Amino acid sequence: MKRCIVAMAVIICMITGFLYLQYGRDVKVTSSMNFSSDNYYEMDFTVVANKLFIIDKQRFAKEMIERCIDNDFHDIKFSYDMIGYPNRLQINVYLNEFSKSHFTICYRTKSGDSLDYNIKEEPRMFDIYIDNE
Numbered sequence: 100m101k102r103c104i105v106a107m108a109v110i111i112c113m114i115t116g117f118l119y120l121q122y123g124r125d126v127k128v129t130s131s132m133n134f135s136s137d138n139y140y141e142m143d144f145t146v147v148a149n150k151l152f153i154i155d156k157q158r159f160a161k162e163m164i165e166r167c168i169d170n171d172f173h174d175i176k177f178s179y180d181m182i183g184y185p186n187r188l189q190i191n192v193y194l195n196e197f198s199k200s201h202f203t204i205c206y207r208t209k210s211g212d213s214l215d216y217n218i219k220e221e222p223r224m225f226d227i228y229i230d231n232e
Contacts, residue, residue, distance in 0.1 A: 117151070124149035126163070128175040135182055138214050142167075142177070142185040147193050160204040160227050163190050168219050184217035203230040 131144035146163065153159050167188060170177050188206040205228040208216055216224045 120149075121151050125173060126166075128172050131175060131177075133182075133185075140182045140185045140217075141187040141189070143189040143191070144175075145191040145193070147196055149196075150194055153192075153194065156202060156204075156229050157227065159192070160190075160206075160229060163192070163204060164188065164206050164218070164227070184219040186214060186217055188218055204228075205230065 126149060127147045129145045129147055131142065134141040134143075148159070166172060167177070167190075168184070170179070186208075188204075190204040190206075191201055192204060193201045206218060206225050207228065208224050209226050210224075215221075218225060
């Protein structure tokens with residue numbers, strides 16, 4: 100009986116730990132780079148998802164793009180007042196700080212001509228591309 104209680108306590112601790120590692124932590128922006136010229140602005144940044152796995156990468160990509168547009172990251176605040184919103188967005192996503200594998204989210208125009216559109220004002224002109232590396 101005592102072994103059963105200890106086993107149940109261990110299982111509950113393991114499940115709690117797993118749930119924390121998967122759902123209890125927010126993404127962290129680790130680096131960012133901006134490229135700009137006269138009418139073009141491109142933003143690249145790297146995030147650590149702080150998850151064990153990401154099942155739906157498309158949904159995760161939409162969440163990251165929405166957070167970028169809303170400027171809703173705790174670690175970094177993007178400045179959209181001088182140059183405006185980017186014409187292209189690239190996000191390198193690592194699952195956790197120890198992971199070497201990652202994937203890339205690219206949010207760019209369908210036609211390739213991205214000088215006329217930005218990610219906030221014309222979202223229907225953009226597509227999400229996910230590159231698994």
